Amino acid sequence: MNILIIGAGFAGSVCARELAESGHQILVVDRRDHIAGNAFDIKDEYGILIHQYGPHIFHTNSERIFNYLSKYTEWYKYEHRVRGVVNGKEYPFPINRDTLNQLYDLNLTEEQATEFYEKVREPKDTVKTSEDVVLNSVGRDLYEKFFLNYTKKQWGLDPSELKAGVAARIPTRTNSDDRYFTDTYQAMPLHGYTTMFENLLNHPNISVKLSTEFKDVLNDDQHFDHIVYTGPIDAFYDFKFGHLPYRSLRFEHEHLENTEQYQSVGTINYPNDFDFTRITEFKHLTGQKHSSTSIVREYPTDAGDPYYPIPRDENEKLFKQYQALANNEEKVTFVGRLAEYRYYNMDQVVGAALNAVDKILGQK
Structure with a gap:
């Protein structure tokens, strides 16, 4: 054919x-x-490999798909980590036990973290929206600190106007696992x-x-x-x-001379500050060594190529x-x-x- x-x-x-x-x-x-x-x-003019359209982090639980792509690439082992900035401080995200301990000055065990969520959550009989998902899981304070304004920026809509699946993608943890994904296969080409x-x-x-x-x-x-x-x-x-x-994105790429590392992890979320949602530093993702670094800020928008x-x-x-x-x-x-x-x-x-x-x- x-x-x-x-x-x-x-x-x-x-x-x-x-x-x-x-x-x-x-x-x-x-x-x-x-x-x-x-x-x-593509490598930018400074020789740093950047993702032109924002960070693409590969992860899968499918051995079949990982093996399939392995025919066309070797891999660099990489586990993505994200921090969320609240009131000027960085916290592990998705929310885990360390997030709770640092944010509320506590010393919870895993069992106590489970009890904490149970105490603060707002139970919903029917979970229809993204707001329902988060309130049902972690309650109002964590919702307002980490989710509400980020979602408004990302989608141009209140979480109460979005289907439940949007927030259901983000887990809540009682342990100290600070990886963004927990898939079996996590690597970058x-x-x-x-x-x-x-x-x-x-x-x-x-x-x-x-x-x-x-x-x-x-x-x-x-x-x-x-x-x-x-x-x-x-x-x-x-x-x-x-x-x-569709929701689109505008990307603002920046190169920082004589800055070997700009931020502590691959991506930092800014749920409550600025017009952008997050900053990604590519060298974390690729393992590249370089005396300078390149970052990208993401500005959600209704105009432009369709993304989401x-x-x-x-x-x-x-x-x-x-x-x-x-x-x-x-x-x-x-x-x-x-x-x-x-x-x-x-x-x-x-x-x-x-x-x-x-x-x-x-x-x-």
Whole structure:
């Protein structure tokens, strides 16, 4: 088959490789001038490997997905740590026993930490919103210190206006584990994400065209037996039912000369101060040695490239209208965060892409 793949991020590149391995001819197009989607990384002018579109930390519990990507990259073992700043002081985040002890000047054991949460939580009979999730788990004071304003900045909405799943992603701990993730496999591509994508797309059956709008390719005379679409599903259908809401980000990159280390951990959250949500220092993530350092600040915004589907009932309802059209397509497969209007982690996108390929090959 001649297959067109729209998007050179995780979903598109994994599909491209697997379908090429099965003997199909693949054309991958992307509107940007580079591969790797939002995972794109590059050395800045000072020689430090930075993530152009904000930090991408790889983690998974899936041995299958970790082994799959291991064919295309070596790994640098890295466990991400985050601190949240409250009243000018840094605390471990997600909230753990040390957070409670430092914040409230206590000396709780694990058992006492469990009792502490039980005492302060506001039980909810039905947990519908992100606010419900956090209040049900850690109570109002911790909610207001760590979650409320961060969520408002990140989503432009109050936590009471967002579905429960947003906050459910962040655990609460009674021990002193200060890792952001607890997945079995936590590592960063040793030579960067872009190199990993170059390896994924390096196959004689794969051609790549960058700075190319998919509509221009579809309007060509070229015939495709199948299309894999990884962009925003509403754009595919010319916004027939209206625009699906997405949250975007603006990135402010900065290089700090003669500063070997800017902050104590990879990412510092600023829930209550400034217009940005967090600062990430890339050398923590990559293990790079350098006499200077590079950081990025993230400013959430409604304008710009779509990053995060906004999890609200009305948005889900609109998506279902587009999904109904997509379900009737016999020669188009929709896969990925934007095409499925779903907040996927990177490993979940890889899994979704592998499943999509199985379906395409099964149809043949």
